[in-house]
Amino acid sequence: MKLMRCPVNGWRPVQEFSYGGTVRPMPPPGECSDRQWADYVFHRSGAAAVKKEWWCHLASGVWFIAERNTSTDEILRTYLYGEDDHHE
C-alpha cells in the first residue's frame, strides 16, 4: 500500500488523499490581461519533474503541500502551506 505523510495526521494510505493540482502563482485577477488569465487557468508545465502540489487529507480536511517526482511517484516532502522552510 502506498503511504503519504499528512503534516497533521502522519502516515496514511494514499487513498485517503485527494490531489489538488500543481501550486501555481495566480496573477492579480483585476489587473492582468485576458491572455494572462487564460494562461493561468489552462496552461501548465506538463512535463515530468519534481513538482510542488496541493493535496488534501480527506478524512480531516487538511490541505497541504507535497513535493513529488511525477515520473517516479516518489513523494519527497510534505508540509503545511507557508511552512516550507521547516525541513523535516
Added chain:
Amino acid sequence: MPFGLLRFGMSRRYPEPRMFRCPDRLKPHYDAVIIGAGGHGLAAAYYLARDHGIREVAVLEKSYLGAGGTGRNTAIIRSNYLTAEGVRFYDESLRLFHDLSADLDLNLFYSRRGHFTLAHSDATLRTMRWRAEVNKHLGVDSELVGPEVIRRECPQLDLSCGGHTPVLGALYHPPGAIARHDAVAWGYGRAASQRGVEIHQQTEVTGIRVQGGQVAGVETNRGFVETGKVLSAVAGYTPAVMEMVGVRTPLEVHPLQACVSEPLKPWLDTIIVSANLHLYVSQSSRGELVMGAALDPYELHSTRSTLDFVEGLAGHLLELFPFLGQVRVLRQWAGLADMTPDFSPIMGKTPVEGLYLDAGWGTWGFKATPVCGKTMAHTLATDRPHPLIVPFRLSRFDEFDLVGEKGAASVGH
C-alpha cells in the same frame, strides 16, 4: 527440427516478409518529419504520401512502433459524442474505418458490437438524452433505451446491480465497434513504407531547431535532421516535446490502466460502459474480457500498474456480472493519457511556423486514428488547418472557446 525445415528457414528464396523497411541511416533532409510512430503519426505519414504526394517523410520513434497508447488501448470505436464538433469529427473516423482493412490490405478485425453506456442515475440519463439528440441531429445512430432493450441485447447483465445501483436506461449506439489496435498501426506503417516513407525506430527527438520563428530541423540521438515541417504526434509525451520550443499547453498527463481476463467462450458481443461504476468491458475475438476504468487520480508519467485498480474494477464488474466471480485476470498494464481541460483534442498549427501538433488524445484517441492521419496530412501539406479540426486549435484556450466533451469522454473512452 527436421533438416528440410531448417533449410527452408535459412533459404534466401523464402525471406521472412517484413511489414516495413528499416533503413539503417537517417538522410540529412526530409520534406517532413513526424515525431512518434503511434497510429496517428503513421496514418499522417500514409496520407501525406498517398493523397498529397509528399513521400520524403521520416517517422521517428524513440521506442518501437506502437509502443505508446496505440498498443495499449482497449480499442473502442464510436462517434456518440456530446458536441457537434466532436460528433462530426469522430463520425468521419468511423466512416474511414469501414473500408480501412481493404485500403491497407490487412485484416483489422473491425467488429461492430453495439455500444451501451449504462445510466444508474437521473443525472446520467439527462446527459444521455442530450447526447442522443445531438447525435441524431447529425445523422449518428444513437438513442436512449430502457432496461428492456439492454436485457434483450445483453441478457447476462444484472440490471439490478445486486439492488445497489439499478440500471435505469442506457445510451445505445449500434455502430460502436472494436478493432485490433496493433494491426491499425502495422497496417498504416506498412502502407506508408510502401509509398516511400521511412520509419526509424530507436530514434528519439531530443530538440527542435527553430530559426526566425520557423522550424529548421530536429535533433535526435542519431544526429541532426533538416526539415521545414514537423508533426508532433506523441500523445502522452507532448508536454516534453512542446517544452523544447517553449510552447505552453494545458495538457496534464495521467496513467490510464486496463486489464484482460483469461479467455472465455464467446458470451458478450456488446460493449458495456458504466460511467457511474467507472467501468467498461468488451470481449475480444480471442475470448478475453477487455476491461478498463477511469483515469488514475493524479499526474504521473509512468506506466506502472496498481492492485488498487484491479481491485476496484473487479468489485464493480461483479455488480454487473456476478457470475464472473471465479474468472482470473490474465494481464494488466497502463498507458499515458495527455488530458485536456475540455476532453477534446488539440490539433493544428502552433505559434512556431512549420510545427504542427496532434495531441490531447487522453483516453479517447484510438478511434480517431484514421481521421487524425487524414486531417493532419492535409494541414501539413497545405499549411492550413483542415476544416474538421479548426475547433480543436491550441489557441482556443487563449480565446476561452472550449469544446466541452467531458460528458461523453470521461469513462467511456
